[in-house]
Amino acid sequence: xxxxxxxxxxxxxxxxATVLAALGLAPQLLLAAPAQxxxxxxxxxxxxxxxxxxxxxxxxxxxxxxxxVSYAASSTLAKQVENGAPADIFISADLDxxxxxxxxxxxxxxxxxxxxxxxxxxxxxxxSTVTVEIAPGFPLARxxxxxxxxxxxxxxxxxxKYGKAALEKLGVWSSVSAKVAPAExxxxxxxxxxxxxxxxxxxxxxxxxxxxGVKSVATFPADSHPPVTYPAALLAGSSDPxxxxxxxxxxxxxxxxxxxxxxxxxxxx
Numbered sequence: 001x002x003x004x005x006x007x008x009x010x011x012x013x014x015x016x017a018t019v020l021a022a023l024g025l026a027p028q029l030l031l032a033a034p035a036q037x038x039x040x041x042x043x044x045x046x047x048x049x050x051x052x053x054x055x056x057x058x059x060x061x062x063x064x065x066x067x068x069v070s071y072a073a074s075s076t077l078a079k080q081v082e083n084g085a086p087a088d089i090f091i092s093a094d095l096d097x098x099x100x101x102x103x104x105x106x107x108x109x110x111x112x113x114x115x116x117x118x119x120x121x122x123x124x125x126x127x128s129t130v131t132v133e134i135a136p137g138f139p140l141a142r143x144x145x146x147x148x149x150x151x152x153x154x155x156x157x158x159x160x161k162y163g164k165a166a167l168e169k170l171g172v173w174s175s176v177s178a179k180v181a182p183a184e185x186x187x188x189x190x191x192x193x194x195x196x197x198x199x200x201x202x203x204x205x206x207x208x209x210x211x212x213g214v215k216s217v218a219t220f221p222a223d224s225h226p227p228v229t230y231p232a233a234l235l236a237g238s239s240d241p242x243x244x245x246x247x248x249x250x251x252x253x254x255x256x257x258x259x260x261x262x263x264x265x266x267x268x269x
Contacts, residue, residue: 039065040243041086043077045093045230046185047118047159047203050210051262052091055255062242073185075156081106081235088243091115091232093186093204094158098231107233111244113251116230116259117268119205120162120220125196125213132200132218134170141175143200148181150192150201158228159186163202166225190214204228206263229268 040062044052049071056067070077074092078100081090090107092098101107124130132143140149152160160182167173183189186203193201194213201214208216234247249255256266 038062038240038242040067040088040240040246042067042069042089042091043081043085043087043235044069044071044089044091045074045077045158046071046187047093047207048091048116048230049187051206051259051264054261055250055258058258059246059249065242067246071185071187073152073157075158076185086237087235088238088240089232089247090235091230092158093118093228093230094161094226095229095231096161097158098233101235102233106236108236108238109233111247112231112233114229114268115232115251115266117265118228118230118263119222120159120166120225120228121203121205121208121216122218122220123190123193123201123203123208123214124199124217125193126215128199128215128217130199130217134218134220134224136170138170138172140167140172140200141179144176144179145199147179147199148192148197149176149179150181150183150189150198151203152186152189153182153184154180155182157183157185159189159202159204162225162228166202166220169224204263209263227268230264 052069061067074094074097077090078097081087081101082104090101102109122132122134130143151163154160154164164173167176181192181198183192186207189201190203190207190211192198194211205216208214232247232250234244251267259266
């Protein structure tokens with residue numbers, strides 16, 4: 001046998017022994033490896049940002065994982081779920097978009113609950129001198145002048161839908177519909193007012209609390225629009241016990257202060 005052949009034979013034996021050793025250890029390594037941590041992913045209405053972030057900050061995260069929230073208009077999030085976006089929990093700013101997912105078997109119906117309530121308010125920049133009394137036929141168009149009315153897109157965004165319903169009930173929608181600045185979600189509408197790009201906006205009471213750049217100048221009568229209700233549910237594609245535990249926390253008394261501090265009503269009838 002030549003020296004080169006001998007070296008090749010020795011190397012082959014070494015490699016074979018190494019592979020066999022690795023195969024023998026593989027099951028032990030697999031057993032010893034910790035389970036992959038799984039994050040909890042929540043799709044939540046934009047108006048929940050401050051309150052939900054606060055609640056999450058006071059909740060123990062899943063072992064090795066974290067709680068991630070995607071905030072947007074309920075309509076946008078529901079469409080993402082319908083298109084296959086993976087998430088564990090959906091919290092909508094109205095019943096319609098939760099119903100939309102339920103009809104398509106995309107939520108775990110037994111987990112659905114009405115988590116929060118809210119009020120609809122008219123806001124202005126914090127240094128505005130505008131005074132408004134909301135009543136049937138109130139002169140909103142005259143108060144706006146050449147300015148725009150910031151609100152969520154009335155065609156899809158819950159806050160915009162509530163706002164349009166209220167203005168129709170009060171008999172002033174036709175006079176201001178051409179002045180509406182439709183926003184992608186309620187927080188975007190709030191920002192238009194906070195930046196003084198719009199003299200008035202329709203948002204939730206909780207949004208007015210969250211931004212020091214605005215002030216609430218009037219509250220819409222409760223009977224001028226459907227009740228503002230935030231349903232929550234586990235999504236059909238989620239089987240993570242940690243997600244179910246977190247949803248249980250959100251509906252518990254321990255979570256109540258975080259929502260009420262931001263102007264929400266807790267567990268409305």
